[in-house]
Amino acid sequence: MAEFSPMMQHYLEIKEKYSDCLVFYRLGDFYEMFFDDAVTASRELELTLTGRDCGQEERAPMCGVPYHAADIYISRLITKGYKVAICEQLEDPKKAVGIVKRDVIRVVTPGTVLESNMLDEKKNNYIMSIYKTGLFFGIAICDISTGDFYASQIKENNNFIKLLDEIARFTPAEIVVNEMLFDSTEEINKIKERFEVFITKQKEESFGEDLDIISQNFTLLKDSEKPVEDYKNQLFAICAINGLLEYLNQTQKIKLEHINTIHFYTISRYMSLDMSARRNLEITERMRDKGKKGTLLWVLDKTSTAMGGRHLRRWLNDPLIDVFEIKQRLEAVQELKDNIIFRGDIIASLKKVYDIERLIGKISFGNANGRDMISLKNSMKQLPELKELLSKSKCHLLKNLYLRLDELKDMSELIESAIIDDPPISVKDGGIIKQGYNQDVDRYKKATTEGKQWIINIEAKEKESTGIKNMKVGFTKVFGYYLEVTKSYLSLVPERYIRKQTLTNCERYVTEELKEVENEILGAEEKVIALEYDLFVELRSKISKEIERIQKSAYVVSTLDVLCSFAAVAEDLNYIMPIVDNSGEIDIKDGRHPVIEKMLPSGSFVQNDTYLNLESDRLSIITGPNMAGKSTYMRQVALITLMAQVR
Amino acid sequence: MEVSTILKEATSNSLVILDEIGRGTSTYDGLSIAWAVAEYIADREKCGAKTLFATHYHELTELESKIEGVKNYSIAVKEKGEDIIFLRKIIRGGTDESYGIHVAKLAGVPNKVVTRANEILKTLERKITVKKEDKKNVAGQLDMYNYKLAEIAHTIDKVDINELTPIDALNVLVKIKEKLK
Structure with a gap:
């Protein structure tokens, strides 16, 4: 053969x-x-x-x-x-x-796509890794387009059900599993049955217990945004993180600067919503077609930015249970709802903000182009205004956002000084760098546009200094630029002239100056393209170093966006601020089903009260014929409770 | 599986929504399951979660007098000639077999709702006729026909065969035939 x-x-x-x-x-x-x-x-x-x-x-x-x-x-x-x-x-x-x-x-792979035509801008594209060991699970979840990274572990009883709930919370596009889980056919089949997800087996060795690489390369935070101290308790989560990082290494091949923080969350921090509750309540996805229309998200989403849209989806998927945290959000929404002008100004500014998270994702991957830089700059330029607006806020959460908002003036100024306002798509064809940013670029550009004039100027100057009246500048591919002197004037040729070529009735010379100018002109175009590209890459990596700062501001912006969206919805649809406490009572007056109300002609939805407590009214038995509205009523109570704990 | 998860996981901090549990099993099994689940959840030592429990088994309304903390509610319905109008309003108290009892007290429903309710009602009636023809297809949400079946099953189950004389048996059969009318 x-x-x-x-x-x-x-x-x-x-x-x-x-x-x-x-x-x-x-x-x-x-x-x-x-x-x-x-x-x-x-x-x-x-x-x-x-x-x-x-x-x-x-x-x-x-x-x-x-x-x-x-x-x-x-x-x-x-x-x-x-x-x-x-x-x-x-x-x-x-x-x-x-x-x-x-x-x-x-x-x-489905979980690691970056191409914007494959991504839904208002939805995170997660990849999840699951490490199964004996009875426990470690999980790690990342959106590589934005850099979000979470990890947790499931040690409770009944933990496979909990695992399914966590998968439902994130709805990843791809799951990387260790061999033990992959070989557990029953569990794998259950995952496949319930989720449209791509499952990849990863070698057991990838899921190491090694903590050093993680702690050296990432900031590790707990729920409370405080650093993680006790790693021993996080062993399974660490194995899952290692497995995921190894997979990302194998597929992405470069270090991703924007993935720099891992949030260790405890599952009990959020309202536990099992998979079927999530599905049946149609919080972010419709049961029938997985679409957004007709879901709670559809009613509540008035966000101005893609980041805010994703953030809102996360909040809806993770309702809080801590009364203090809930109250902080509620207060912020109330302040934004009451103060229409304040909110209007913020929203006007938010509307000019692009998807900063995915832009820096692109920068980190090294495929951001000039236009992405301009989008980033224009977004960052809104930050000082937002900061100024937030400085007037009164409630704790908004004040906190004010303190955390980095205006990134140095970054936007850097881009402003370097990149022209309307750059081309390609970064390799030049025409990106602004005049005044780099002397060499300016000189080369001048050379290409003004080169002809320089040659004419040299001709005129030489004519004058030598007195050779019919001296001409010419150009050949082999010899480049030259000065041509006819035989009758040879006596006037000065010594500094270097003879290049002799023809029958004339001689051709060059001068040092002409050589220099020639070099400048001929190399300029190529050089400027190469130099512009180098400068662009340099700028990109400069920004890459500041990614964490930019991410923090992006987080503030998206949070603010969600709060404004809630305020706007509350005003439009006449929602009130709930009183949230630990009394164990649910007391709803004139409750409405947010989605069905919106689908019905305005005013036709019949409102209903609900009262439940921990003593006399624990279990309500609801009877009535089909189609009378039992399901709607019960779902409405669930959705109202959920909404109260989201914001 | 979902109900079993709820029973295992729910605590007094939970809000539990049970919509027609026992559906999909035979009607009488369904009632027994629903009853047992309601008892379990209402038991504060075992669970004690705040719960909304929608059911067709009106037998469950008996729990209100048996367990502290259980309250009956129903969705108001109004009979108008042959039509039934859904009022969409939740009221205190359970329904018994006839829908119309509580309804007279209610008034002031917007016309739009009434019209729509009539439309829905017509669809519902059509559905019931279809199901009568297709007797095999009794699973799914309970309608009037299934409801009768549930009652019959209940009647049969109450019979103690050891004590049953042939005359009693005939009487039971008569009762059942009566119900089928």
Whole structure:
């Protein structure tokens, strides 16, 4: 049997390493797939299947997609449940000796997509890792597009049910599990039955107990935002974190600066809502079509930013149980509700804020372009105004947001000084850096635009100083710029002239000055593009170093956005502030089902009271014929209770 | 599975919503389960959670007089000729077999609701006819037909075969036939 061609041998090596992925192998302007991958991809993406010589008698099946359109094809494969390994050319093919060096730079999986066309802007895209050991579970959850990272563990009885509840809380796109869980077929099947989720098995060794790497690279926080001290109690969570980090390393291949803080949460901190309660109450997803319309989220979402939208979804999924915390939120909403002008000003400012969290995600991944920088700058420019507005607030939570809001003036000024207001999409074609930011860039740019004039000026100057009246400047590809002097004037040629070429009736010279100008002009275009790119990358990494500061401000902005949204909804729909305490009483006067009320013609919903306590009124038996509204009534009580504890 | 989770996890800090539990099992099993669950939840030592419990088994309203802390509520219904109007209002007290008893007290329902309620009612009646034809399909939410079945099952269950004379048995059969009318 004949040997495979060298390129094909390399391809097969890569494919063996990434056997569970479709390998997108970069060849020139295309990503190609071979053999079984090609057959699969051509079927799934409706691509023409061709062949390629591979050194064997038979040609290898092949199909490919142009590199500039790869995102769309990748996203289609991901939604169909495939993983895609992107194998890139690592050197310029023009300069390469032998076969071009190629390697996998990233593996795209449902839980690690970054392409904005695959992400819902108002929804976190989580990847979760689950570490099963004996009776316990450790879990770690990350949204790599925003950098959010959580971890917890489930040690209670009945813990598989609790695990399902946690999966329902985050609804991850992908779950990474250790071997013990993967081999527990019954449990895996239960997860698959209940959730549309991609499950990946990860080697047991990845789920190590090692704490050093985690504690050196991440800030570890508890529920109370205080640092974690007692790690021994967090062992299972740590194993899950290690497993997840290892998987992210394998797939993303670079250190992600924006993932820098891990929040250890205790499950009991939040209202425990089991999976079927979440589903039946249709808090963020409709039972029928998983859509947002017709859910509580749909009624309550008046957020102005994508970050706020995601934050609101998180709050709805994690209602609080601490009375003090709840009251702080309620007070803030009340202040914003009562003070319409204050709220209006804040909302006007929020509307100008882009998705800072995902922008810095892009910066951290090194694929933010000039336009992303401008979006970031414009967003940051709203911060001083928001800070000024917040300074007038009276309640504890808003004051706290005021104190935590970093205006990031240095960052926005840095971008302002460096990047032009309307940069191109590509970062490699120049035209990004603003005039005045870098002397070399300015000089090169001047050289390209004003070069002709410089040459004309030199010609004029030389004519004058030498008295050679018919001296001409010319240009050839071989010799570059020269000064041409006819034989009759040769006596006037000064010594500093360097002869380049002799023709029948004239001589061609260069001068030091002309050489310099020539260098400047000829290299300028290439140099400026390279330099602009370097400066851009430098700027990007400067900002990358300040990511934690930016994230903190983004958190303040999104929290404020959610509070404003609640205030606006409360005003529009006539909601009142509940009194929340630990008395164990539920006392609702004229309660309404928020979603059904909104779907019915205004004013037609019939309000109902509810009274329950821990003594005389614990269990209400509700009878009545079908369709009379029993279910609506009961759900309304549940939703009102939930809303009271969300804000 | 969901009810079992609730019973295991719920505490006096919980709000429990039970919507027609026992559905999907045979009617009489359903009633027994519903009864037992209600008793368990109402027991403050075992659970004591605040609970809203919607049910078709009007037998459960007996619990109000048996267990402290249980209160009966019903959704008001108004009979108007052949039509039943849903008032959507929750009122104190249970329903018995006829829907109309509490209804006379209520008034002042917007016309829109009445019209809509009539529409819904018509759909409901149509549903019941369909189900009568398709007697195998008795699972799902209880309607009037299933409700009768529940009563019959209840009657049969109350019979003590050891004590039953042939005459009594005939009488029971008559009762059952009566109910089927």
